[in-house]
Structures are given as C-alpha cells and as structure tokens.
Amino acid sequence: xxxxxxxxxxxxxxxxxxxxxxxxxxxxxxxxxxxxxxxxxxxxxxxxxxxxxxxxxxxxxxxxxxxxxxxxxxxxxxxxxxxxxxxxxxxxxxxxxxxxxxxxxxxxxxxxxxxxxxxxx
Numbered sequence: 001x002x003x004x005x006x007x008x009x010x011x012x013x014x015x016x017x018x019x020x021x022x023x024x025x026x027x028x029x030x031x032x033x034x035x036x037x038x039x040x041x042x043x044x045x046x047x048x049x050x051x052x053x054x055x056x057x058x059x060x061x062x063x064x065x066x067x068x069x070x071x072x073x074x075x076x077x078x079x080x081x082x083x084x085x086x087x088x089x090x091x092x093x094x095x096x097x098x099x100x101x102x103x104x105x106x107x108x109x110x111x112x113x114x115x116x117x118x119x120x121x
Contacts, residue, residue, distance in 0.1 A: 022084075
C-alpha cells in the first residue's frame with residue numbers, strides 16, 4: 001500500500017514539474033513575442049510617418065492591436081500561472097463541480113441506454 005501511495009505522489013510531482021516547465025515556456029514565448037511586437041510597432045510607425053501616412057483610424061486600430069495583444073495574453077498567462085501554482089496543476093476533471101460530474105454521468109447513461117435500445121430487435 002505504501003508503494004502505491006508513493007507512486008501516486010511521484011506521478012503528481014511529475015505532473016506538477018511538467019506544468020511548471022510549460023508555464024515558464026509560456027512566459028518566455030510571451031516575452032519574446034511582445035518584444036517583437038514592440039519592435040514592429042516602432043518600425044511600422046516610423047515607416048508610416050516617413051511616408052506621410054496620416055489615417056487616424058488605421059493608426060488607432062494598429063495601436064490597439066499592438067497594446068491589446070499583450071494585455072489579453074497577459075490575462076491568459078495570469079490564469080495559467082494561477083492554475084499551475086495555486087491549484088498545483090490538478091487535472092481539469094478533478095476540478096469539475098459535482099453538478100457537472102452528475103450531469104455527465106446521466107448523459108453517458110442516457111446514451112448507453114439509447115444504444116442498448118437500438119441494438120435490441
């Protein structure tokens with residue numbers, strides 16, 4: 001019994017380490033992509049300024065997209081971090097509320113019953 005308990009702990013620890021590695025990879029990608037976005041913003045803005053392009057709507061749209069991407073992605077990164085560090089990367093199936101698990105169980109039973117009814121002559 002002790003070996004089973006130890007192996008479950010080991011598997012949970014492995015899952016946690018794997019999730020932490022994925023989170024840090026996510027952070028690295030976030031930083032690199034946002035640095036690239038900032039460089040693009042400055043290069044594109046300089047290019048349009050040098051060409052005399054003054055369409056305010058396009059400039060506003062472009063700036064909101066360059067600013068909006070890191071904000072939305074940052075929120076997703078925050079949620080990812082909370083999942084990994086606060087909830088210890090518990091599998092999503094274990095985090096489901098009881099009513100969802102009950103509903104799923106009832107739906108599975110319903111579909112199995114329908115399949116059984118179809119197979120009967």
